[in-house]
Amino acid sequence: MIRKLRSGEYRLYSRKINPKTGKRRNLGTFKSRAAAEKHERDVQYFKRH
Numbered sequence: 001m002i003r004k005l006r007s008g009e010y011r012l013y014s015r016k017i018n019p020k021t022g023k024r025r026n027l028g029t030f031k032s033r034a035a036a037e038k039h040e041r042d043v044q045y046f047k048r049h
Contacts, residue, residue, distance in 0.1 A: 001013045001014070001015055001024065002033060002036045002037065002040065004033075005029070009029050009030060009031055010029070010030050010031075010032065010033050010035075010036040011026060011028070011029045011030075011036070012026070012027040012028050012029075012030070012036050012039055012040055012043075013025065013026060013027060014027055027039070027040075027043060
């Protein structure tokens with residue numbers, strides 16, 4: 001899940017809510033949406049390999 005921050009950067013959050021904190025886990029902050037989307041694909045790949 002990608003959200004745009006006030007600073008103009010994009011942050012990648014996990015899809016599931018972390019039960020310990022009740023919020024989504026931050027998976028990285030990126031300058032462009034394309035970079036965030038690429039990292040999201042990388043994360044999904046490594047989840048299954």
